[in-house]
Amino acid sequence: MVRILGxxxxxxxxxxxxxxxxxxxxxxxxxxxxxxxxxxxHLEPEHLALSSDGPFGKYDKAQLQRGLQIYHEVCSGxxxxxxVAFRDLKDLGYNEAQVKNFAAQFEVPDxxxxxxxxxxxxxxxxxxxxxxxxxxxxxxxxxxxxxxPDLSLITKSREGGASYVHALxxxxxxxxxxxxxxxxxxxxxxxxxxxxxHFNPYFANLNLAMPAPLNSDGQVTYAPGNPKPTVNQxxxxxxxxxxxxxxxxxxxxxxxxIAVLIFLIIATALGYLSYQNVWAEAKRKVAPVGPLDPExxxxxxxxxxxxxx
Ligand code: HEC
Numbered sequence: 476m477v478r479i480l481g482x483x484x485x486x487x488x489x490x491x492x493x494x495x496x497x498x499x500x501x502x503x504x505x506x507x508x509x510x511x512x513x514x515x516x517h518l519e520p521e522h523l524a525l526s527s528d529g530p531f532g533k534y535d536k537a538q539l540q541r542g543l544q545i546y547h548e549v550c551s552g553x554x555x556x557x558x559v560a561f562r563d564l565k566d567l568g569y570n571e572a573q574v575k576n577f578a579a580q581f582e583v584p585d586x587x588x589x590x591x592x593x594x595x596x597x598x599x600x601x602x603x604x605x606x607x608x609x610x611x612x613x614x615x616x617x618x619x620x621x622x623x624p625d626l627s628l629i630t631k632s633r634e635g636g637a638s639y640v641h642a643l644x645x646x647x648x649x650x651x652x653x654x655x656x657x658x659x660x661x662x663x664x665x666x667x668x669x670x671x672x673h674f675n676p677y678f679a680n681l682n683l684a685m686p687a688p689l690n691s692d693g694q695v696t697y698a699p700g701n702p703k704p705t706v707n708q709x710x711x712x713x714x715x716x717x718x719x720x721x722x723x724x725x726x727x728x729x730x731x732x733i734a735v736l737i738f739l740i741i742a743t744a745l746g747y748l749s750y751q752n753v754w755a756e757a758k759r760k761v762a763p764v765g766p767l768d769p770e771x772x773x774x775x776x777x778x779x780x781x782x783x784x
Contacts, residue, residue: 512665516655518676520635520642525715530733533726534719536568541697542716543567545709547580548695549688550626553618555606558627559720562600566723574600581605619671621684630714631721637714642677644710647687650674689713 526535543564546556561578569577578598583605587594598605606625608614614622630636650666653674665681667674672682692705702708722728765771 512662513680515657515659516653516661516665516676516681517679518642518646520638520677523638523641523711523714525637525711525718527715527718527725530729532729534566535715537701538712538715539567539719540569541701541704541709541712542714542719544695544697545689545713546626546716549709550713551604552607553614553623553685553688554626555608555623556604556627556720557606557625558603559723560601560603561598563723566719571600578602619669619684623685626717626720628721630717636721637718639677640717641710641714643675644687644689644713645707646675646677647690648674648676 526533526538546554561574561581564574564577565571578600581598581602581604582595583598583602585594585596586592606614608617611622630640633639635642650661653661653676655661655676661674665674667682672684673686674682689706689709692703694706695704695709697704719725763769766775
């Protein structure tokens, strides 16, 4: 009796679940969920071609130097680069003295050896790029409660890497006149919710707390012999630089990869040749001759059969 009751209750439960599921599926197809504003207006970054791309890629040192200049003159006001030491800049083609002079333009927290009080001192080549803020609270206070992320690994931590950084820096648009690929204007939900947010379709939720840091051609002055500092050029240069900060040893990795590939190709060829050598005896075909040759055997059988007839 109890078992029958239990079965009935179970069947009712399963039935209700099935009905609810059926209803949900029906609703999903009759009224599909509307795409969100950020889905409709978000753009994927266009590919940024850099000399470091591909298995044979090498850094363009002049471009990295320009990127360092952009970081120093524009981004370092808000963003730290705390995985990069000043001495690493030797990879960009600077000598000891240049690195020392460059480091001396930054101040890092230290302790006053006489009083034991916290103090600032000029950075040394062995120091890491310091944060412009004392701590996260200070960073938030200066940026309307948003924290500018450390840029050392940003090209590894964002989908699209350098292409994304380039697209983000060149992607600021006027939300009032912006139209997406279908020609639709931005609805109210997509507009910046406050004056401290800035519309950028490459940013995941369309509005970010960083005002366009590169906003006019010629914002920095490049040394003679370099391309014109257009916004696009500056954005490419800082993106290339941030690829380097995220992976300063990329060229070594490429070199090692190619050496390993060549080694594997040679090892495969040697392995194949020695395999042939080792199995040469065993695989040799032994053709029976004389009375054991199957053809001769058949002939013989036929001859005996004939003789018997
Ligand atoms: C006035 C301060 C300021 C300056 C100058 C500045 N940034 Fe930012 N940046 C911010 C803030 C604040 C955020 C966080 C934005 C947010 O999360 O809404 C940010 C975020 C970013 C992000 C991360 C976006 C993401 O996907 O989360 C990147 C990349 C970036 N900045 C690159 C740069 C580069 C490159 C420069 C120099 C050309 C630069 N920024 C200059 C304040 C600044």
